[in-house]
Amino acid sequence: MSSPRSVEIPATLVASFAGGGDEQARAWVARLPAQVADLLDRWDLERDGDVRSGEAALVVPVRRPGGARAVLRLQMPREETTAALIGLRAWDGDGVVRLLDHDPGGAVLLERLDGSRALASVEDDDVATRTVAGLLARLHSVPAADGLRGLGDVAGDMLAAVPAAAAALPDAEDRRRLRDWAAAVTEVAAGPGAAMLHWDLHHDNVLAAEREPWLAIDPEPLVGDPGFDLWPALDSGWERLRTTREVPRVVRRRFDLLTEVLGLDRRRATAWTLARLLQNTLWDIEDGRTTIDPAQTIVAEALPRP
Numbered sequence: 001m002s003s004p005r006s007v008e009i010p011a012t013l014v015a016s017f018a019g020g021g022d023e024q025a026r027a028w029v030a031r032l033p034a035q036v037a038d039l040l041d042r043w044d045l046e047r048d049g050d051v052r053s054g055e056a057a058l059v060v061p062v063r064r065p066g067g068a069r070a071v072l073r074l075q076m077p078r079e080e081t082t083a084a085l086i087g088l089r090a091w092d093g094d095g096v097v098r099l100l101d102h103d104p105g106g107a108v109l110l111e112r113l114d115g116s117r118a119l120a121s122v123e124d125d126d127v128a129t130r131t132v133a134g135l136l137a138r139l140h141s142v143p144a145a146d147g148l149r150g151l152g153d154v155a156g157d158m159l160a161a162v163p164a165a166a167a168a169l170p171d172a173e174d175r176r177r178l179r180d181w182a183a184a185v186t187e188v189a190a191g192p193g194a195a196m197l198h199w200d201l202h203h204d205n206v207l208a209a210e211r212e213p214w215l216a217i218d219p220e221p222l223v224g225d226p227g228f229d230l231w232p233a234l235d236s237g238w239e240r241l242r243t244t245r246e247v248p249r250v251v252r253r254r255f256d257l258l259t260e261v262l263g264l265d266r267r268r269a270t271a272w273t274l275a276r277l278l279q280n281t282l283w284d285i286e287d288g289r290t291t292i293d294p295a296q297t298i299v300a301e302a303l304p305r306p
Contacts (some may be wrong), residue, residue: 007033007051009058016055017076028076032058039072039107052115061112069112070100077106080220083148084108087196087221090145095138096198096216097207113215119206120237128203129254132233133261135216136201136226140262144196144223151224152192155185158278165285174292181278181300184271191268193225202232227265227272230258234273234299251302270303 009032017025039045040062048069049061060072075081085108088099093111101109122128162182166175198205199220209215222228234251259269277296284293 007036007060009033010051010053012055013053013058025076032074035074035105035107036060036072039074039103039109043072043101043109045070045072045109059115062109064100064109071110071112072107073110074105074107077104079149081106083221084219086145086147087198087219090196091139091142091219093211093215094142095135096219097209111209111211113207113209113217115207117208118204119214120203122203125237125250125253126257128236129233129257130261131214132201132203132206133258135206135214136198136229136233136258137262139198139201139216139219140195140226140229142196144194145221148196148221148223150192151197151222151228152189154222154224154279155189155192155275158182158275158282159186159189161282162278165282168285168290169292170290177292177297177300178278178281181274181281185275185278188225188268188271188275191225193228194223195226195229197222197224197226197229199229200232201229203236205232225268225272226262227269228275230255230269231273231276231299233258235295238295247298248302251299255303266304270305273303274300 009029014029017029036058040047044065045062047060048063052059052061057073057075060074062070062072064070085099085102088096088108088110092098097113098111099108100111119128119131122131159182162178166178169175169178198216199222200218201216205216205218206214207217234254238247255269255273258264259266277300281292281296
């Protein structure tokens with residue numbers, strides 16, 4: 001079994017927690033090597049590859065007793081990690097990576113998928129979009145678990161923040177656009193929906209698997225209208241599309257396919273997608289931005305009118 005000293009924390013993860021004066025976050029990163037060693041011992045796991053990370057989580061490939069491959073994923077305990085655990089338990093591997101075990105300290109043991117092959121590698125955009133739609137349909141069909149935040153609360157918080165956010169935008173057209181998006185959200189906010197949403201199912205959050213061709217990863221579960229789950233798929237893979245000026249057409253095509261497969265009311269789906277653009281813009285303004293990101297505007301203009 002690997003020594004705790006052999007667990008080297010990737011620089012990207014250390015850097016993501018280094019600033020901001022958050023001593024608790026830095027302490028969590030410092031404890032990771034010891035936490036990994038403890039979990040390897042407790043769950044009788046063996047290291048099976050290089051440690052990887054994003055900006056918020058550490059991923060350690062492992063083998064379970066008997067040789068079955070898995071991954072140990074550690075993330076700082078927060079509301080999002082609790083929600084992910086609730087969702088993974090409820091979905092039980094139906095369209096999503098399967099939860100094998102978990103620890104209150106923010107660690108989960110998951111089945112291992114093919115991290116080198118994401119849905120973003122599929123050249124046929126219709127095939128990729130239909131794959132996302134099929135996964136979303138399965139995730140939305142599972143009864144929502146208790147303990148998750150509701151979209152009604154999220155929408156209410158967004159709408160309450162709009163006046164101050166609009167005042168922070170110097171451009172009159174940006175202010176008008178923000179208020180128009182808020183107006184669209186207001187029209188549907190009284191019916192926030194009751195499906196269990198993934199919240200972040202873009203093409204890089206769908207990986208190839210052994211038991212199925214594709215499975216979703218990294219959910220941030222929320223209870224609400226399925227239309228609120230469309231934006232990540234609409235926003236996926238723009239890097240290879242920007243030079244062709246195909247983004248608006250692709251967004252419209254993806255929206256059509258997603259709403260068709262999921263059987264959504266297009267007017268409500270448009271409004272809840274505008275809610276995602278509103279949410280993204282409010283976050284940008286909180287971070288000091290004083291203009292609406294052009295990517296948000298492109299999506300908004302490509303959608304059917306609510």
